[in-house]
Amino acid sequence: DGGITQSPKYLFRKEGQNVTxxxxxxxxxxxxxxxxxxxxxxxxxxxxxxxxxxxxxxDIAEGYSVSREKKESFPLTVTSxxxxxxxxxxxxxxxxxxxxxxxxxxxxxxxxxL
Amino acid sequence: AQSVSQHNHHVILSEAASxxxxxxxxxxxxxxxxxxxxxxxxxxxxxxKYFSGDPLVKGIKGFEAEFIKSKFSFNLRKPSVQWSxxxxxxxxxxxxxxxxxxxxxxxxxxxxx
Numbered sequence: 642d643g644g645i646t647q648s649p650k651y652l653f654r655k656e657g658q659n660v661t662x663x664x665x666x667x668x669x670x671x672x673x674x675x676x677x678x679x680x681x682x683x684x685x686x687x688x689x690x691x692x693x694x695x696x697x698x699x700d701i702a703e704g705y706s707v708s709r710e711k712k713e714s715f716p717l718t719v720t721s722x723x724x725x726x727x728x729x730x731x732x733x734x735x736x737x738x739x740x741x742x743x744x745x746x747x748x749x750x751x752x753x754x755l
Numbered sequence: 756a757q758s759v760s761q762h763n764h765h766v767i768l769s770e771a772a773s774x775x776x777x778x779x780x781x782x783x784x785x786x787x788x789x790x791x792x793x794x795x796x797x798x799x800x801x802x803x804k805y806f807s808g809d810p811l812v813k814g815i816k817g818f819e820a821e822f823i824k825s826k827f828s829f830n831l832r833k834p835s836v837q838w839s840x841x842x843x844x845x846x847x848x849x850x851x852x853x854x855x856x857x858x859x860x861x862x863x864x865x866x867x868x
Contacts, residue, residue, distance in 0.1 A: 681764065684845065697854075733799075
């Protein structure tokens with residue numbers, strides 16, 4: 642089955658620790674995105690990547706980092722600098738570098754900082 | 756800056772009632788518009804999209820949306836809802852040629868059987 646996988650589904654971390662969220666797609670899509678979803682705030686863009694080895698900051702990039710070494714993978718690291726990291730994180734991809742085409746979403750990772 | 760406003764955060768309807776969810780955006784240029792849906796326990800998925808042409812767009816499961824440029828609106832409608840339409844609905848906008856999709860805050864719809 643083609644799609645986007647995110648792991649783990651639930652993640653707990655202690656304050657001060659960095660944590661990396663996985664996102665893999667086998668749709669052969671060029672572009673990939675990371676969003677943060679908080680109740681009542683919709684989805685906010687953290688980072689996006691239009692092509693391998695290139696990525697841009699979204700609206701709330703502070704405290705996060707990404708890499709795009711392979712077309713199918715776009716991991717997100719939540720660093721200790723992120724002030725309020727507890728949230729639901731969604732990864733998405735689209736077929737062209739312009740997301741005029743629809744975005745396909747993964748199942749999400751719920752991160753809780755203890 | 757672009758923004759998307761969804762008027763209702765929570766909507767409760769009985770089965771067979773008609774649905775209209777409001778969506779307004781702020782952007783002066785040409786835009787592409789989307790409605791996404793997140794059913795309980797499922798991935799966020801595309802419901803319908805508008806790029807150009809007929810402003811009345813048909814989507815999956817009997818949903819439709821009308822783009823009214825003069826009102827900067829893209830309201831979602833369904834004549835008769837079902838219990839299975841219980842979900843969270845997100846309106847989204849992107850300027851043509853852009854790369855950042857802006858999402859609304861979402862509307863949680865609960866349909867009573």
